Amino acid sequence: MAGPKYPGFDTLALHAGQSPDPATGSRAVPIYQTAAYVFRDTEHAASLFNMERAGHVYSRISNPTVAVLEERVAALEGGVGAVATASGQAALHLAIATLMDAGSHIVASTALYGGSHNLLAYTLRRFGIGTTFVSPRDPENFRRALQPNTRLVFGETLGNPGLDVLDIPALAAIAHEAKLPLLVDSTFTTPYLMQPFALGADLLYHSATKFLGGHGVAIAGVLVDAGRFDWEASGKFATLSAPYQGFHDMDFEEESGTRAFLLRARREGLRDFGACMAPMTAFQILQGIETLHLRMPRHVESTRRIVAFLEKHPAVEKVIYPELPSHPDYELCRKLLPKGAGAVFSFELKGGRPAGRTFIEALRVFSHLANVGDAKSLVIHPATTTHYRMSEADLKRAGITAGTVRLSIGLEDPQDLIADLERALKAAVK
């Protein structure tokens, strides 16, 4: 029997979270550029503050434009909801701060964005939260690093910059066996290429600055919950399953079950840490999401052509892309990323750092900057930029050498991109 059908991804990307504005009929998502909202009367105000009614009070906690983005990303990911944040880093911090206190511990992949590594390795340690980093190549590494005070298992769907494919099903099984949630940074894959909740992850976040926005005009993050993890049954998450004095002794799990994590993230995390998203930013990210399903196939297609070009070039030592049989996660990539391994990859130039410098400075179409996931093609040298605060040992563990160059392939004519790379490679080997 043909049962009822959910709207397709493409439809959700354009519509989820928004009905035409009831006041004006506006088809586009209006930008509610307001800090606060007028209450109907004093009782209405009290009810909103005490979570007896749905609605908006103050835009640090929620905003109608931002709520459209949150609902849309939750719909695309198959989550119960989302909280939008000022950046991807704010989303990671919000997830951690919602789950644990000083004295807690995280097991994280070594293959992380440099900023995430800094937060875990140095900054959170100051606040009493420790992290053990393990190679994501063998999920059993995570199991071996678990401690009694571990509260989170964390990795990137595609590690940065070596593109280690996170074995989410295996890692989720290990985390769940230990009654812990699995959080993934899904920035490089987007919900178009991978839906981590369907593979077993419990929480995910995006730096929406990247492919979700796609235009590189706004810094943004979004944290999404699958609503699957039973915080009460785990017995390890007092922030979610014990009375909280900061909200009239609310027990978030008791109050709202599947929504407990997001409720605390919003009602405490946004309220107290304040790293909220601006309504204009939400509008800008929404413009990008409306074409995500059109852009991502093009990103992947162009990336494949450029990977094929670089693989054959005599100035290139090796190309690191999980769709290549030479990549250690080739088989896992075929299994978990059938639509493609994204549009960010690395390669090793012959000639080390001097060749890298010459190469980058000779490029004309590629922009040299610290970002990925833009509609425009980008290039960077990780060892001296995004990952420069990492020690030599940590760099080695993350698969970064002096000759590593990272590319983010945009939506230009791929022939122009190949010509640009060819010219720069020629200059690099002179």
Next chain:
Amino acid sequence: MNFKVEGKPVFAYTAARELDPEKPALVFLHGAGLDHSWFGLQSRYFGYHGWNVLALDLPGHGRSAGPPIPSIEAMADWVLEVLKHVKIQKPGVVGHSMGSLIALEYAARHAAERIALIATAYPMPVSAAFLEAARNNQHAAFDMETIWGHAPQVPLGGNPNPGMWMYGDTLARLRRLAPGVLYNDLKACNDYAGGLESAAKVQCPALFILGRRDVMTPPRAAQPLIEKINGAKAVTLDASGHSLMAEAPDATLDALIEFFPRRADL
């Protein structure tokens, strides 16, 4: 609030408050496969406005131990046992969908101050395909409950609860169920046969809150019950489907506030 009834753990949400014998009591009964938090906003409101609130997890749902109870009549009697345990007599009862049938049956069998039946119907038939999918614990049953359980505009519309995705929330709740629980509930609704006789026995005021875009229990399907309960009132919310507490939380709450007067007005 955790306690035991007939030796089995039971959970009731009380808005983090102790029960006060001086206050009137309002019992909330959830629908098939769901739990107390389905009434999150509404039960919290009453808990902070002069009422003892008991938003129950029926056996086998949420935090209450199973097994689930196989008939609407037995569920109504179980509610009575719970209320005896916590020494509540003659409560107001609010039920949604399957919970509305339990509320109806409770009011026919036991003393109730008032009853509010949300998204109800009699009979409440469940399609063979839906029952079969639930009986086989197939995800298709969750999909049917999720999609048919909301108005058609929900997947493309805005959630009044900022940042939440209604479909995802419903699916997440259903995925937490033990095998067989959803089937138990749907079968209980499908098999319930005494609705009209029970409606005729109801002596307390009754309010029907219905969603005009409800495809599971469309407003016309509640008409036989409305006609049988003397003096029953009905409110139909234009924009909502079957999940009125989520789709139209304020309008649902406003209807309940108007129907259940404050202590001073009783």
